[in-house]
Amino acid sequence: MVHLDQAKSQPPLAGNGVQVTSLVKLARDGDRAAFGRLVELFQEPIFRMVYYRTRSRMDAEDLTQDIFVKAFKGLSKLRDLERFRTWLFRMAVNRVTDFYRKKRLLAIFKTRDHDSEADPKDVEAQQDPSALDDVIKEEFWKLVTSFSNTLSRREKEVFFLRFMDHLSIREIAQVLDKSESAVKTHLYRGLKKFKEDASLLQLLEASRP
């Protein structure tokens, strides 16, 4: 288990920020290998970020692919190289929003794609040999879903970015294009609801040694 103090002391994502900035500079100048290195560093966190919001591995993989393709094409537009990480997360947040917008539209027309697609969670459960792990995992995600349903859209985004994606308040403000005080307000409200959610809190505290 990682305590918050330990988590705070962890370097932001892919290690050295200076290294990331230099890679971004090289990639922006057309160095594909540098961009490939950036992909290696950020693909897992971005994939997880998308997965937390879609709960589908297949969708998360597709969206992660799209996000990096967009990043690759739009890297020349990035002015502040040090903001690559927040720029990437912003793109991911927008992409997930688009995904849900399209999904709602498809649900209205009930296209074949939507109806015939097997539930990715079921597919995943079939592939995973450990049934007990599945139960624990399912219970956890069920409680997270139930908790996130109590949050407003903005509260959920801020809460997830802070405590699941480990972004700082300043980074969240950059990602969502909001002031830091607005982010703190949403975070405060989210935390209040988190503290009131006894079942999730109980599960998290019970699992600690």
Place this chain on the structure above:
Amino acid sequence: MTKKKEAHLKEADLLQAVVDEADLPASLQEHLKACRLCRHEKDRLERALTELGDRAEHFAPSLRRRVALPVRGSTRRALPWYWNWRRTLVAGMVTAVAAVIVVYGAISVKNLEEAELAALTQEMWEDDLFMIEVSALSENALPLFCSDVSGESYPDFDEEFIDFVVPSTETDLVSCGGGGVKC
């Protein structure tokens, strides 16, 4: 412990401390540093949040399909497989719509030309009729019923016939013999 220190943090302050401890008033920050109970409450909540992040990461599946960069100068391979047939379908539909518009447009233009030609012929015919009428009026501007009065309707009655009907006065004087003064 002073009285000030004994006043523990309220829940709202505790949540505020988790959001950003620096936003708390200085007195509460001091209390938080000194009070083990309040510190414990704050740490407890923070540990739960850390656990949430850790579990989410642990229970999230691993990325099986690694990100593939688009081929230099082309992005086709990076797109999902279903994207191509969708694009083809859309392109086909657009082409069909364009073809319908072109055919319909051509037919409309053709119909329009025919209609225009017919209208033009009709207009020319009407112009001809009008000019005939104008010519007739320039010949004789009087209406038909006035022609009887003016004698225009009897064009065959020439001067010889009129003289026969109404002889001139000169003829009358000659015929009257020697008694006439004028002779």
